[in-house]
Amino acid sequence: MTDAEMSRMAHVRLPVAEYEEFALAAKRLGDTRSNLLRRAVREIIQRPADLLEKELGVFDEAVYQLKAVGRNLNQITRAIHMGELKEGVFDLSTVTTVGAAVAQLDCRLTEVIEKSRLRRVMR
Secondary structure, X not given: OOXXXXXXXXXOOOOHHHHHHHHHHHHXXXXXXXXXXXXXXXHHOOOOOOOOHHHHXXXXXXXXXXXXXXXXXXXXXXXXXXXXXXXXXXXXXXXXXXXXXXXXXXXXXXXXXXXXXXXXXXX
């Protein structure tokens, strides 16, 4: 069964002014009118919304950064367990720096999620 066979088309009639505003909103958001209508339907039926491409880009970057932080933590942990870190070489500022990086990523992701959640296709 193809995607076309598994979907239905819905025709929507809008006044000219609303249609033009809708087309401008789609352009401003960098998305298609079809995707925006699907997002509205998903919101109405309480299904998870799709994120826009630019929002997905933020998540891709965050995943990359979190992997880098994880690698650094693994290296520090391994060095501690192997006794490779001599007294005075490792200080609390390293942990503080890693914690700050994770907190910064958390704030950015929270911001993207909140923008997506608060952005309403329908007013």
